[in-house]
Ligand code: ADP
């Protein structure tokens with residue numbers, strides 16, 4: 001079964017995808033993480049993606065769709081997967097429908113994590129991430145056990161370059177213009193589940209898993 005995490009930048013998609021991945025034992029696939037890995041390894045794709053990411057813009061659809069096609073065809077996705085940060089445009093959503101039809105994997109639920117814009121800025125300002133394992137923390141709301149160190153792999157935590165306020169404003173605008181229409185797209189397919197993302201991390205996880213259980 002396939003799941004999608006939908007929501008504004010900083011809504012908590014990655015945090016909740018990680019929890020769901022542990023609960024359901026299916027892989028967490030973050031297109032943002034994959035791009036950041038390519039940037040670190042200085043691949044051609046990484047170089048191209050970086051130009052857009054640094055400006056808070058979306059990477060062109062063709063690049064993302066090719067990447068996700070390859071990823072979903074891998075063996076570990078056969079039993080299901082959680083997409084985090086993909087799709088982000090209607091073109092990507094339509095491409096995903098085609099890919100999943102070919103692979104014969106149904107899309108079970110699209111989880112829309114709802115957080116108002118005014119809360120996003122403080123979330124992003126405090127976000128710290130692990131470049132090594134993709135772990136995500138917040139200095140105030142979700143701190144690591146040891147300051148500046150990843151709980152899972154002991155690497156140093158960093159602040160993402162695109163989490164500065166100016167870029168976050170741009171990303172929010174991009175979200176409203178290009179990604180928000182997906183809410184209606186999946187509502188029409190009757191697979192949208194909206195959760196209140198303003199609650200604590202644990203409460204959002206609990207509410208989401210309960211609601212998913214009811215829809216099973
Ligand atoms: P966020 O925390 O805002 O959800 P992500 O880590 O998912 O951020 O993505 C970071 C950046 O990577 C985006 O601003 C965008 O430039 C690029 N990106 C990630 N996923 C996609 C996608 N599906 N389509 C286009 N660009 C993407």
Ligand code: ADP
Nearest residue numbers: 010011012013014015127137138141142200201
């Ligand atoms: P996204 O993947 O949607 O961009 P993240 O999961 O990276 O979002 O979360 C963005 C920031 O907000 C991180 O610093 C994370 O620790 C924090 N965060 C996530 N969920 C919550 C929550 N329910 N309450 C407060 N802070 C949260």
Ligand code: ZN
Nearest residue numbers: 130133150153
């Ligand atoms: Zn780590």
